[in-house]
Amino acid sequence: MSAKHVGVALLGLGVVGGGTYEILRDKRDMILKNDGVDIEVRRVLDRNSDRLKQLGAESLAARDIDEIVNDPDVDIVAEFFGGVEPARSFLIKALEAGKSIVTANKEMLAKSWRELEAAAERGGGGLYFEASCVGGVPVIRTLTDSMQGNAVTSLKGIVNGTTNYILSRMSDEGVEYGECLKEAQRLGYAEANPSADVDGFDSSYKNCILSSLAYRRRVPLDRIYREGISKINVKDIAYGKELGYTLKLLAISKCRDGRVEARVHPSFLPSAHPLAAVKGPFNALYIHGDSVDDIMLYGRGAGALPTGSAIVSDIVFAAGKDTHRRFAFELEDGGDTVISDDFSSAHYIRFDVKNEEGTLAKISGAFAKCGVPVKTVLKKDDGTLIIVTHEAGESAVVRALAAAEQLSGVERVAAHIRVEE
Ligand code: HSE
Secondary structure (H helix, E strand, O other): OOOEEEEEEEEOOOHHHHHHHHHHHHOHHHHHHHHOEEEEEEEEEOOOHHHHHHOOOHHHEOOOHHHHHOOOOOOEEEEOOOOOOOHHHHHHHHHHOOOEEEEOOHHHHHHHHHHHHHHHHHHOOOEEOHHHOOOOOOHHHHHHHOOOOOOEEEEEEEOOHHHHHHHHHHHHHOOOHHHHHHHHHHOOOOOOOOHHHHOOHHHHHHHHHHHHHHHOOEOOHHHOEEOOOOOOOHHHHHHHHHOOEEEEEEEEEEEEOOEEEEEEEEEEEEOOOHHHHOOOOEEEEEEEEOOOEEEEEEEEOOOHHHHHHHHHHHHHHHHOOOOOOOOOOOOOOOOEOOEOOOOEEEEEEEEEEOOOOOHHHHHHHHHHHOOOOEEEEEEOOOOEEEEEEOOEEHHHHHHHHHHHHOOOOEEEEEEEEEEOO
16 A cells, blocks of 8 residues: 655744754655655745755745645645744635644644634644644643543643743852843743743743643633743742742643633742752643643753654644544533632742841731731841741732731832742
């Protein structure tokens, strides 16, 4: 029996597009042998002639998206532009023409998922996005194809390499935030606009995608609580260490009694937690399923070949299908899921206090009155007082902080970081 021949077009030949091109070129025979599909890159769309030349892809260059969409020999379109436009419009065109699409574009997917699904439904092709979250680590198909015997109850992930690199260096070397960010940009981890990384947007897009798949319910992007790392002070990382914690920017979601909470913010984790050992630009996703218990997937969340690896896995997966995957999950309730905003966690709070008797007792009393019991205290000679609370709801903590700031012995609340026990 002859092998199935599948034509691919690549939109963009930058870092990941170029990596994908190289993998498909160099591993064509291996994929044919192992998977029985002969995958040929038939078209590429990139205006950078030097890049086309460098990759030896000049003869494949298309003039515009229409040339690709109208080519009957292109079955799969893989997109590497990043950002919402023109990626969204080009992919909708491709889907409506009956192509399957493969993308790493987490922002576009999180913002335009329904539109893409509808276009895929009209055209009959598939929508594949393994590379959108945690780069080369197969988190998407783990959630969709390897955990069917579970109700997933929580996700915790380090899903952004830039912020993990910054926090790891702040923690291990005591280097200030600004210097670490510059270095992350120099090393090429950061997005074009680093706000996408450091303000938690990138992690929120990934949380939206991962949580929707995990709970088989749509988790809307605009309902995900988001806080970045730009206000983090090395002092708090060091005090946290003394208390047995490691600081990470986490994408967290939980599903309890049909309610989903989803958030992205800096979190102290117990230093013995497996996620605390994930350093530098590496990513990891920690999943709890009610049958399998805890699992953790770890690896490179960015880069040409790691992300290219995930893209190629989608291309091979799509190439082998006659009936395509469009809806990664069925809507159970016909719409968006219920999102709980008043999530619970423990809290690390650093106060600047005056040298006054009884301030700790007064703070503890004010917190207890608001239903936020204090668990641990760390006191320094320079007027620094740190408390770690037991688990409490956000609104109760906001009330407790407001009450504490009214106390005569308290100068100010200098830092407030959530703790995931
Ligand atoms: N800027 C992203 C990161 C790239 O740092 O993880 C991968 O999505």
